[in-house]
Amino acid sequence: MTTSISSTGPTSRAVQFVESFGGPGALVLHDVPVPTAGPGQVRVRVTAAGLNPMDWFMTSDADAAARFGLSLPCGFGNDYAGVVDAVGEGVTEFRVGDRVFGGAFSRSVADHVVVDAPGHIGKGGDVHRTPEGLEDRVAAALSIAGCTAAAAVAVVDPGPSDTLLVGGAGGGVGVFAVQLARLAGARVIGTGSAASADALRALGAVPVTYGEGLADRVRDLAPDGITAAMDLHGTDTIEVARELGVPDSRMTTIADVVDGIRPANGANAEPGAIEEIARLVAEGRLRVPIAATFPVDEIHAAVELQAGRHVHGKVVIDLA
Template sequence: MAEPSTTPADTSRAVQLESFGGPENLRVRRTPAPQAGPGRIRVRVTAAGLNPMDWFMTSDADTAARFGLSLPCGFGTDFAGTVDQVGAGVRGFAVGDRVFGGALSRSIADHVVVDEAGTIAVGGEAHRTPDGVDDRTAATLAIAGRTAAAALAVVEPGPGDAVLIGGAGGGVGVFAVQLARRAGARVIGTGSATSADALRALGAEPVAYGDGLADRVRALAPDGITAAVDLHGTDTAHVARELGVPDARITTIAAQLDGITPANGAAAPRGALDEIAELVAAEELRVPIAAHFPVEQVRAAVELQAGRHVHGKVVVDL
């Protein structure tokens, strides 16, 4: 059992919103550092990965309220760093452990406190970072990895399947493509013309999104597709239906359609995130880092990520 740390109170930089809205409202503030109470650990964050949910949740007051957020509000969810304080009763972590995880809308800060046995949405969560995985990469895993695992658990790709993945070049897509390929499936991934090489590098066959997608998929897969994952909206899901894919083998993450089971990272299979981290450590799964920014440039980082045209993950360094 780890002894509670006695690290004294200090201050911490934290990215905060004093009003909900766009990246222009983000500020780097100096605040009292949070302290690890019983059953909790404090992490000295070195990198925080960005996800669409970060800016979606804080885009307006009504949306923020749905996620239990109020002003002043932190920003970001994925993080990686090193444990620098442990609370009484903590058994699974010690000061000095490298960890990664998620803390809803408060990860872009020098310090974040999470429960030893919490969830991203309630209390925050942490996982040990495997040797061989750097902190920038570890900081991209929690939300995207969980979401990809949850989506594939719905459609269950395997040998003999041809899976259409919409938005395959995005943050979740880079995981979904590779995990589906590891399961033995053929993957056709939608994206822009500029994303084609990046999709091929992940193991997907690229196809341009937009009008005429169904015809382009038919040309690529004349024997048909058998499953579909829509990581952007509903366009890919509608095309999958048009191509005869049953609703039970279609899922979405950013929108809902009657008859189709949506995927949520909170429902990812038990142990999926740790397995993904081990695959990264073994160099069997690649995580492209499209860009990284110092925390002082957090607005530029969020603007780039929110543009939805970046190929891979965007990370903020602390």
């Protein structure tokens, strides 16, 4: 249901936390004033917005939101794709009508977003041209997970001589990390549930179930040992990798900090990383599974599905 606010100008829809932070039930589809592109910015008419675990993690309560510098009223979501419909003073890289994608920090699930051009994945947002042949729903699923995966792969630097253990391989970041490591020539063993085995094989990974006994199962799959590891969920995979003799210099985490292990952060991805990922997807060399799409007025159901952490692929909101 859409709620309205008083305004003397045109309005558009935005999913927001208005009265409080919290779970999906706290989100409201709200009418807000159409934002204006300032100097060095572009306004994008959003057609699709992809969801990520961080979207609900950082807005789960007031304390979490404050740690990320968020206050009420607050938007929701980070990844978007759409079409430039206004260009601010001084912007020369983009024109009205350009198809684009990128990140808009905690405000992407809206009819319009204003972002810096070209910008950075952080709070000012960023914008990139959508390659020919890449549909908006897929482009809307790239920014956070793609940049984080690229950063993680850069830390461990896998190659043809490596056997890489990926914890949480079936998650949003894992989908990208597994395929990027495979494109680099590495053999990948990916942890997941028994139900995710076929999905992991489709990405090019050798599946292994997580949980007690993981080290023994990995030894059976890699009798010559593993040489690198990334934990995309917590720290269990790091502990197993250390047990199997992987040096700290060849490991990374994204969700937890471990002494001696260099963490990976999508904000620190190499320049051009997300454009390269988009190019690989457009060329069919990297797959982005879309698990489900929802119209924006079903945002509660979409967030509940994504927050359950059992979905195999991305959840995307349609705003066109």
